[in-house]
Every structure is written in structure tokens, then in C-alpha cells.
Amino acid sequence: MGTAIRATAVSTDPAVRSSIAHAATAARECLARAGVSADQVDILINAGVYRDANMAEPAMSALIQKEVGMNLDFVKYPSSKAGLSFDLMNGACGVLNAVQVASAFLDTGSAEYVLVVAADAHPSTGATPHPAGAEFPYATLGAAMLLDRTLGPSGRERGSDPSGRERGSDPAAGFGRLHTATASEGSPGLEGYLDLAVMEQFGRHQITVERDSDYVDRLLDLTTAAVRECAAAEGLELPRTLLVTSQPTPDFAAEIGRRLGTQAVLLDGIHGDPHSSATILAYHHAIEANLTSGYDQVLFAAAGAGLSAVSTVYRPREELTVR
Amino acid sequence: MIHTRFESIGAYLPSTVTSTRELVSQMRNAPPFDLEDLTGIRNRRVHDTRPESYEDSFVLALRAAEDALARSRYSADQLDIVISASITRFRGPDRFYFEPSFALMLKESLGARAAIHFDVSNACAGMLTGVMVLDRMIKAGVVRNGLVVSGEQITAITDTAVREIEEPYDPQFGSMTVGDSAAAVILDESTSEADRIHYVEMMTCADYAHLCIGMPSDRSTGIALYTDNHQMHKEDRLMLWPTFQTELLSKMGSSFPEEQFDYVIHHQVGTRFIKKVSRFGAEIFQAPMPESLAVVEEYGNTSSTSHFVVLHEHLKTRPGGKFLLVPAASGVVTGCLSATVSSLEV
Numbered sequence: 221m222g223t224a225i226r227a228t229a230v231s232t233d234p235a236v237r238s239s240i241a242h243a244a245t246a247a248r249e250c251l252a253r254a255g256v257s258a259d260q261v262d263i264l265i266n267a268g269v270y271r272d273a274n275m276a277e278p279a280m281s282a283l284i285q286k287e288v289g290m291n292l293d294f295v296k297y298p299s300s301k302a303g304l305s306f307d308l309m310n311g312a313c314g315v316l317n318a319v320q321v322a323s324a325f326l327d328t329g330s331a332e333y334v335l336v337v338a339a340d341a342h343p344s345t346g347a348t349p350h351p352a353g354a355e356f357p358y359a360t361l362g363a364a365m366l367l368d369r370t371l372g373p374s375g376r377e378r379g380s381d382p383s384g385r386e387r388g389s390d391p392a393a394g395f396g397r398l399h400t401a402t403a404s405e406g407s408p409g410l411e412g413y414l415d416l417a418v419m420e421q422f423g424r425h426q427i428t429v430e431r432d433s434d435y436v437d438r439l440l441d442l443t444t445a446a447v448r449e450c451a452a453a454e455g456l457e458l459p460r461t462l463l464v465t466s467q468p469t470p471d472f473a474a475e476i477g478r479r480l481g482t483q484a485v486l487l488d489g490i491h492g493d494p495h496s497s498a499t500i501l502a503y504h505h506a507i508e509a510n511l512t513s514g515y516d517q518v519l520f521a522a523a524g525a526g527l528s529a530v531s532t533v534y535r536p537r538e539e540l541t542v543r
Numbered sequence: 544m545i546h547t548r549f550e551s552i553g554a555y556l557p558s559t560v561t562s563t564r565e566l567v568s569q570m571r572n573a574p575p576f577d578l579e580d581l582t583g584i585r586n587r588r589v590h591d592t593r594p595e596s597y598e599d600s601f602v603l604a605l606r607a608a609e610d611a612l613a614r615s616r617y618s619a620d621q622l623d624i625v626i627s628a629s630i631t632r633f634r635g636p637d638r639f640y641f642e643p644s645f646a647l648m649l650k651e652s653l654g655a656r657a658a659i660h661f662d663v664s665n666a667c668a669g670m671l672t673g674v675m676v677l678d679r680m681i682k683a684g685v686v687r688n689g690l691v692v693s694g695e696q697i698t699a700i701t702d703t704a705v706r707e708i709e710e711p712y713d714p715q716f717g718s719m720t721v722g723d724s725a726a727a728v729i730l731d732e733s734t735s736e737a738d739r740i741h742y743v744e745m746m747t748c749a750d751y752a753h754l755c756i757g758m759p760s761d762r763s764t765g766i767a768l769y770t771d772n773h774q775m776h777k778e779d780r781l782m783l784w785p786t787f788q789t790e791l792l793s794k795m796g797s798s799f800p801e802e803q804f805d806y807v808i809h810h811q812v813g814t815r816f817i818k819k820v821s822r823f824g825a826e827i828f829q830a831p832m833p834e835s836l837a838v839v840e841e842y843g844n845t846s847s848t849s850h851f852v853v854l855h856e857h858l859k860t861r862p863g864g865k866f867l868l869v870p871a872a873s874g875v876v877t878g879c880l881s882a883t884v885s886s887l888e889v
Contacts, residue, residue, distance in 0.1 A: 269641050269642055270641060274639070276766065277768065278665075278752055278874040278875075279665045279874060281747070282666075283752045290749065291747065294748050295783060296750075305747045306664065306668075307662075307665065309664060310642075311642040321679070324679040324680040324683035400659050404651075410643070411640070411643065412640070413639055413641060414639040414641075416637040416639065419759060422761075423758075423760065424758055526643040
């Protein structure tokens with residue numbers, strides 16, 4: 221039994237400046253692609269970091285859930301499931317931690333579908349940013365990934381998909397274990413915070429992001445080591461593995477691929493660091509552009525502030541094609 | 544089938560006590576009603592603001608985590624995961640953090656070298672959500688044990704409310720009821736029914752996600768919380784928990800009386816709120832409610848830590864038993880955690 225990607229979707233319209241709108245748009249598109257209704261989702265996990273107006277409450281996931289129309293009121297609009305949502309924050313690594321958490325819910329039979337979303341946006345959401353928050357390195361976009369099980373808890377096969385293939389018949393398919401690597405010494409490399417010392421009454425419109433000058437170099441080293449460790453532990457041949465990574469700089473993914481001697485998915489036309497959405501975005505692009513042919517598996521690697529990196533192998537349960 | 548348990552619990556409450564009367568006397572526009580009478584909250588704890596011993600969300604969380612670890616069989620370096628679940632993310636007097644995660648910073652300070660880390664954020668249901676996540680991760684074999692911790696320097700919203708409240712029905716009145724605190728729990732596998740989390744299930748009814756929003760003020764330098772209290776605590780909302788738990792118990796082939804709870808711990812919004820929620824529970828379950836435990840009179844609403852601050856306080860003087868923890872959080876989030884606690888020390 222494993223955790224499988226049922227569908228992915230992205231939201232990249234530059235006219236949209238809200239993290240909630242991006243996450244919700246991607247979520248709705250993802251559910252539509254999967255042919256799964258919002259009511260069927262047991263858990264929605266939002267891994268986005270930078271958010272509209274620097275809100276701290278409620279969980280951004282609740283506002284996204286409302287837009288998606290999932291479990292609006294358990295008493296007023298009864299459905300077969302009571303959906304739960306929450307935020308899981310860990311910078312660019314959050315989405316893969318969310319997959320790890322989703323797998324625990326799916327494995328224990330606590331959920332049939334888990335929807336993981338991510339989005340980042342400048343808190344000003346298009347209004348004139350406060351000067352202190354003008355330098356914002358992150359792309360304004362969102363992504364969603366619907367997860368389900370490759371096999372039922374008692375070996376029960378799931379229904380066949382529209383193409384007639386039996387789904388969920390490969391017990392080795394799905395995500396592998398998540399490997400975590402953390403640099404134990406020194407500066408976190410990057411910090412993102414609301415600076416109360418300068419915000420005055422403009423706290424909803426500003427955010428401070430500070431990157432050390434050697435942040436990206438340290439992140440490259442850490443991510444490379446994390447991927448090597450994951451590949452060794454999982455017994456992967458790296459040249460037969462497509463890399464799906466964070467993209468804190470435009471050439472980050474290519475450099476990781478070069479160091480490891482394999483291909484990494486590169487994203488074009490993204491303005492800024494796609495941050496929390498990056499790995500879903502890159503995977504989605506790989507499927508859409510059919511970059512996966514010739515590879516046995518995908519290796520997801522995310523890295524971010526702390527410095528920490530997480531990586532996991534993904535073996536698709538069927539051909540890596542758009543569903 | 545693996546079960547989990549609370550292996551250790553820790554809490555920390557700042558030593559400074561501020562009364563509701565003191566707070567009201569600082570308001571520019573004092574309300575025409577008696578806030579203490581309305582909420583039942585006499586006092587709350589407030590973080591230390593002296594530069595040499597400053598207590599922010601991070602320091603508070605660290606104290607509670609250290610407290611839990613002091614009585615745990617696990618040392619920090621044996622923890623498999625650290626989950627931070629606070630709403631407030633203050634580190635230092637001027638910084639509200641979005642990254643790195645608080646869990647990473649806490650893990651490094653505690654020396655939990657081998658631990659996975661991430662933050663879970665779910666308003667006042669944050670710690671219970673963290674416990675639910677950890678429960679499933681232990682059951683799935685992803686981790687063997689873990690720490691869920693939250694440090695809340697939540698009175699930042701009180702400072703803003705004292706400055707800004709103008710109207711008797713101002714949306715910031717809820718901010719006058721909160722208190723600073725921290726709590727931590729360590730979970731691992733249960734081998735005895737005497738110490739076991741029987742179930743933890745929650746839901747978010749997102750139609751009401753906009754009723755309670757915490758964000759920076761647009762009128763002064765501060766973080767504010769804006770609550771539509773009338774809508775938030777409407778009777779329809781209060782039916783969500785007992786309806787949810789009734790369905791859950793019916794699927795499990797049980798009923799509220801059969802569960803034989805010794806105590807119920809509601810979210811500590813105020814004494815009247817707690818009574819009202821229990822009354823709705825009794826009506827919908829058609830069963831008497833167990834003894835309701837509370838610390839709200841002395842500590843106020845401690846936000847994401849509330850259930851565990853109550854449990855910790857209870858265990859100081861009274862025995863364990865079977866507890867029902869009921870979240871009520873912005874989102875809106877509700878649900879139930881059932882646990883038997885026998886050997887937890889405080």
C-alpha cells in the first residue's frame with residue numbers, strides 16, 4: 221500500500237495576487253482533473269508560507285477550503301464525510317512533509333483522499349507594498365496535488381480508471397520514505413518575518429525576507445547530499461531518475477542535475493522563486509510536457525530555510541501521463 | 544493495531560498576573576458592561592517584557608518543551624519528530640516569523656538532532672491538530688514518538704485591543720480574554736488501556752472561516768484579532784461538536800454514556816461559553832455531561848494550548864481518568880479527543 225498522486229494542477233495567472241485565490245484555483249482544477257468532488261476530500265493540507273495580509277488566524281487552509289466548497293457546514297449540508305483542513309508550514313519543504321502526513325492518514329485508513337495545496341503571495345496582494353517589504357523573492361502562484369492510496373487496506377483493488385487499466389495494482393508504487401537532512405550549524409540562511417519595528421499601521425502590506433549571500437550555495441550542497449542519501453537508501457539509479465526540485469534560483473535545478481548526473485525538471489517563465497509550490501509545479505510540468513518517459517521514477521527534493529532538505533522517491537502506479 | 548498515548552506533558556505560564564479590571568482601566572473606551580462578569584475571566588498571565596528575560600512565543604514554547612522532556616523517558620535526541628503548533632510566531636520583541644519553521648528552531652535549541660520537524664497551524668485547535676497528525680504518524684509507523692509544542696504570546700492582540708477598541712460591540716473584544724502560556728506533550732505507543740488516546744477526530748466547517756481573523760492592525764503597530772462573536776458562537780455552531788461526535792460514536796457502535804468520560808475539557812473561551820457548550824452537548828447526546836474542567840478564570844483563553852494547560856493544572860492536584868477534549872477554533876474547527884490518562888506526572 222502506498223500513496224499515489226491522483227492529479228495535480230497549478231494556478232499561475234499573473235492577474236491573481238492572492239495566495240488564497242491561487243491555492244483554491246489550483247485545488248478546484250485538481251479535483252476536476254481527478255473527477256473527485258470537494259465532498260469526497262477527507263483532509264486538505266495547505267503548505268503555503270507567505271499569505272494575504274500576513275494573516276495568522278484562522279489556518280489559511282480554512283479560507284481555501286471555503287473557496288473550494290469542501291465541508292462548509294456538517295449540520296446544515298450533511299455529507300458522507302466531515303472534512304478537516306490545517307496548515308503545515310516548513311518553507312519550501314512543507315509540501316513533501318504534507319505528503320508524509322497525508323500518507324499517515326491514508327495508511328491508517330483515516331482518509332481516502334488528501335488534497336495538498338500550496339501558494340505564496342506578497343501580503344499586500346497587489347496593493348502598493350510598504351517600502352520595507354518591496355524586495356520579495358517569491359513567485360505569486362499556487363499548486364495542488366490530490367493524493368490517494370495505491371491499494372486498499374485489505375488488498376482491495378480500486379476501480380479501474382477510464383482507460384481501462386486496473387488502478388492500484390502495484391504494491392511498490394507510490395511515495396517512498398521521506399529523508400530529512402538538516403545543516404546543524406550556523407545561520408538559518410534565510411528568514412522571512414513581519415518586522416514590527418518598522419511596520420506601523422502597514423503590517424498587512426509588508427514582509428521582510430533576508431537571504432544570506434551564501435544561502436543558495438549551502439542549499440545546493442545540502443540538497444545534493446540529501447538526494448544522494450535518498451537514492452542510496454532507496455537503491456535508485458540516478459540516471460534513471462527524474463529530479464523534481466525546489467527552484468530558489470532559476471539555475472538551481474539544473475545545477476543539482478549536473479552535480480548528480482541526471483535530468484532535473486526546469487521551469488521557464490516563472491517570475492521569482494515558486495517556493496512552497498515548486499515541487500508540485502515541477503512535477504505537473506514534467507507530466508504535461510511528457511518529460512518523464514525513459515525514467516523509472518521521480519525523485520522529489522525540496523530545500524529551504526533552516527537549512528534543511530527533504531527528499532523522497534515517487535514510483536508512479538501507472539504510466540506517467542496526464543490523466 | 545497500534546495505539547498512542549500521552550507519554551509526558553509540560554506547561555509553562557509566565558509569572559506576571561494581569562487582572563481584567565486592570566486591563567479595562569487601561570482602555571481608552573471602557574465598555575459599558577462588566578467584562579469580568581461577562582467572561583468569568585478574572586486574571587491572565589502576561590509574558591515577561593524585560594529585555595534581559597524577554598519571553599516571546601519561542602521562549603515560552605521552549606520552556607514547556609523542556610518541562611515535558613524533564614519527565615519523559617525520552618531525551619531530546621531520541622525524539623523522532625517535533626511539531627510546533629502555535630498561532631503566534633514571535634521571536635524577539637519585533638519579529639513575527641513565517642520561516643524558518645518554529646519547529647526547526649525549537650528542535651535545534653532542544654538538541655533534537657534526529658527529529659523530523661514542521662509547524663502545524665490551525666488556530667486554537669493547533670495543538671490538538673498536531674496531536675492528531677502525530678497519532679496517525681505513529682500508527683503508520685513513520686515515527687515512534689514525538690513532541691507537539693506551542694508557545695503563545697497571544698496577549699499581543701490584547702495590547703492592540705486596549706488601544707483600539709471604540710465600540711461596545713467592537714470585533715476586538717475577544718482579544719481582551721486571552722492569556723500567554725505554553726504547553727507540550729510527548730506521544731508514543733500505548734501498551735496499556737490505562738494510558739491511551741482512544742481516538743482523535745476533527746473537522747473544519749469552512750463556511751465560517753471569515754468569522755475570526757488574526758492579522759496586523761491597520762490602525763496602529765500591532766497584531767489584532769477581529770471576531771464576529773455573535774455569529775461565531777451562534778447556537779448552530781455549537782451543535783457541530785455533539786453532532787459530529789454522535790455520528791462518530793454511532794459508527795464505532797458506541798454512545799456518549801457508554802464512553803464513561805470522567806472529565807470534559809472545552810476550549811477555554813469563557814465560563815459562560817463553556818457552560819453553553821456543555822448544555823448543547825447534554826441536549827444532543829441526551830446524556831449528562833461529565834465534570835467540566837476549567838482554568839479560564841485565572842489564565843484566560845490561552846488559545847492553542849488551552850486543553851493541555853487545563854489537563855496539566857488538573858493533574859497537579861487530582862487523579863487522572865478518562866478525558867474528553869473538545870476543540871472550538873476559528874475555521875471553524877471542532878471535534879473530539881478521547882484519552883485515558885493514568886501515569887502522567889506533572
